[in-house]
Amino acid sequence: MGELERETADSPDPASSHELPAVAIIGPGRIGRSLARAAADGGLDASLSGRRDALAACEDAEIALLCVPDTSIREACETISAAVPPLRYVGHTSGATGLGALRPATGRGAHAFSLHPLQTVPDGSSALAGAPCAVSGVESDARRVATALALRLGMRPFPLADEHRAAYHAAASIASNYLVALESAATELLETTGVEDARELLAPLVLRTAANWAERGDDALTGPIARGDEETVQRHLDAIAEAAPELLELYRVLAEHTRSIAARPGVQGDRAPGPEVAA
Numbered sequence: 001m002g003e004l005e006r007e008t009a010d011s012p013d014p015a016s017s018h019e020l021p022a023v024a025i026i027g028p029g030r031i032g033r034s035l036a037r038a039a040a041d042g043g044l045d046a047s048l049s050g051r052r053d054a055l056a057a058c059e060d061a062e063i064a065l066l067c068v069p070d071t072s073i074r075e076a077c078e079t080i081s082a083a084v085p086p087l088r089y090v091g092h093t094s095g096a097t098g099l100g101a102l103r104p105a106t107g108r109g110a111h112a113f114s115l116h117p118l119q120t121v122p123d124g125s126s127a128l129a130g131a132p133c134a135v136s137g138v139e140s141d142a143r144r145v146a147t148a149l150a151l152r153l154g155m156r157p158f159p160l161a162d163e164h165r166a167a168y169h170a171a172a173s174i175a176s177n178y179l180v181a182l183e184s185a186a187t188e189l190l191e192t193t194g195v196e197d198a199r200e201l202l203a204p205l206v207l208r209t210a211a212n213w214a215e216r217g218d219d220a221l222t223g224p225i226a227r228g229d230e231e232t233v234q235r236h237l238d239a240i241a242e243a244a245p246e247l248l249e250l251y252r253v254l255a256e257h258t259r260s261i262a263a264r265p266g267v268q269g270d271r272a273p274g275p276e277v278a279a
Contacts, residue, residue: 020044020148021062021088026054026076031093031117032067033124038153041129051076058083063145064105065115066092073101084108089145091115095169098162099138106138113137113146114162116169117155120176129154134168136160182254185247192243218267225258 023046025036032048039046049057051068058064058080064087068076073092080087081104090105091113102112119131133155137143143159150157160168183199183206190198212220224232233255240248261267 020145020152022046022060023063023065023149024049024054024057024061024080024087025065025067026051026057026080027067028124029067030121030124030126034121034126034128035065035067035093035117035153037125038128038155042152042154044152051079054080055083058087062086063089063149064091065149066090068092070094070097070101073097074104077102078104081105081108081110084110089113089142091142091146091149093117095134095172096166098165099136111137111139111142111145113142114160115146115150115157116160118172131155133157134160136162136165182250185250189240189244189247218261218264221258221261221267223258225255226262 023039023044025032025039025046025048028036028048028050036046036048047057047061054076061083064080064083066073066076066080073094077090077092080090084090084105087105087110089112090102090110092102093116094101094114095116095118097114099112099114102110106112114134114136116134117128117131118134119126119128121128131154133150133153135143135146135150135157136159137146147157183202186202187198190202195201209220224230224236236251237248240251
C-alpha cells in the first residue's frame with residue numbers, strides 16, 4: 001500500500017477535509033442502496049438514480065459510481081458519458097471487470113476508477129462500515145479520489161492492480177460464495193442421517209471455525225487429516241458413497257488440499273497443544 005499512501009500524502013486529503021464533490025450513484029440494487037446509505041452516514045453529497053435518470057444525475061455531479069451488473073457497465077457508461085464534463089471521475093463497483101469498460105467516459109476526458117467492497121452484500125441495507133475495499137485507477141488522481149471516496153464511505157481501501165482483478169475476485173468468490181456452497185453440502189450430508197435442523201446445528205461450528213481461521217490462519221486446521229488419521233478419512237468416503245455419492249468428488253478434492261495445508265512447514269493444527277477439538 002506504500003505507493004498509494006505516498007500518492008495520497010502528496011495532495012490534500014479530500015476524505016478528511018470534506019472536499020469530495022457531489023457523487024452520483026447509478027443503480028438502485030443491493031450494492032447501490034448500501035453505498036447510498038454509507039454515503040449518507042459519511043455526510044457525502046450523493047444521489048441514487050436508476051438508469052433512466054442516470055444522465056441527469058451525472059450532470060449535477062463530478063463523480064459517478066456505476067453499481068450495475070458487470071455486463072451492463074459499458075452500456076451504462078455510454079449513457080452517462082454525455083455528462084463529461086462537468087463529470088470528471090467515473091467508477092464502477094465490479095470486482096472482476098477491468099477499467100477498460102469505462103472507455104466511453106475516459107474517451108471524453110474522464111478519469112476511470114473502481115471501488116469494490118470486499119464484503120458480502122445480501123440486501124440493500126447491508127452495513128459496509130469497516131469493510132476492506134479494493135480501489136483501482138488509471139491515473140494517480142483517480143486512485144486518490146477512489147481512496148478518499150472509500151474512506152468517506154467508512155471502508156478500508158487497499159490498492160488493486162487492474163491486471164490482477166480476476167484473481168482477486170476469484171479469491172473473494174472462494175471465500176464467500178463457495179463457503180456457502182460448501183456449508184450447503186455439509187447440511188445436505190448431515191440431513192441424510194435423519195438429524196433435523198442441520199443448518200442450525202452446524203452454524204456454531206462454522207462460525208467458530210471462521211473465527212479460529214481469522215485469528216490463527218492455517219493453524220486453525222483440526223480434524224482427521226491434521227491428525228494423520230487416514231482410516232477415519234476412508235470411513236468418511238465410504239459413508240458419503242452410500243449416503244450422498246454426488247459429494248464424493250468434492251470431499252476428495254477438499255481432502256487433498258487439506259493434506260497439502262497440513263504438510264506446510266510450521267502448521268500445527270491438531271498437533272498443537274491445547275483443548276481437545278471434536279471436529
